[in-house]
Amino acid sequence: MEAHSISVHPLTGDPTSAWKELSKTQKVIKVNVKIPSKPVERDKIRFVCMSDTHSLMRNMLFDIPPGDVFIHAGDFTKCGQKDEVIQFNKWLETLPHKHKVVIAGNHELSFDQKFSDLFKKKVTSQLGSEENEVLNYGNTKDDILDAVREDDIKQYLTNCVYLEDSGVELYGIKLYGTPWQPEFGGWAFNIKRGAECLSKWNNIPDDTDILITHSPPLGHGDLVCSGVRAGCVELLLTVQQRVKPRYHIFGHIHEGYGVSSDGKIIFINASTCDINYVPKNLPVVFDIPLPEGFTKD
DSSP: OOGGGSOOOTTTTOHHHHHHHHGGGOOOEEEOOOOOSSOOOTTEEEEEEEBOOTTOGGGOOSOOOOOSEEEEOSOOSSSOOHHHHHHHHHHHHHSOOSEEEEOOOTTOGGGOHHHHHHHHHHHHHTTTSOTTOBOTTSSBHHHHHHHHTOTTGGGGOOSSEEOSSEEEEETTEEEEEEOOEEOOTTOTTEEOTTHHHHHHHTTSOTTOSEEEESSOBTTSSOBOTTSOBOSBHHHHHIIIIIIOOSEEEEOSOGGGOEEEESSSSEEEEOBOBOTTSOBOSOOEEEEEEOOTTOOOO
């Protein structure tokens, strides 16, 4: 693996400026996609992608399109409480897809052991302070404590393949999922921009066909409402220069919903919720030809 051929960009800490420089040699082609009206062909695999549903599945005013593989790119809960995970798992069971692949996002606080341990320590050291203050996670201290006290939260995801810096092969197509994203507000799976992020991206296998991250790469689906870029420059360089997947699926930046391409790779921000946490963005659907020697049976 040529993992170390990617180096930390000098402007890694300022993604907006990094994109200003990189965009001079980058293509960003907007891709308009629609939900297919016809069933998937026998010699193709249909992927249905969503992200950032935040326990709001009941508020969706659309049906989930059928397909062979359902992908969720993280933030399926508000803060990772056990009840939220169980609710999401029950919802997954109702979906018709044969395979369901899920990664965590920054809202799955209970899935990040390091976050859980630090939060429990912090609360213990602050006993006697404001009992149930509302934190910047949009949840109360009690909500977060309820989430992080669960020892093995992943056991409740029984209706999917859960990926965390790991991969799965389906129909001869290799998928890899990772939840990390550049530091933002002290949430789960937050790491420092630059070398720390790159160390996670270095684990992505070269032969990945479909990459699922919670974080967007720089320049694709990462523009926030304030006009700054939130994507990771090292993720973009890793995807374009080393891994070169056919598809890169992510979420995290709700207002970045949509599909784009650099002419070689299809980038999909599959965020279901918009900036106001209304789950109105449709799933993104694409078909991949079945590799030779593989069948759907």
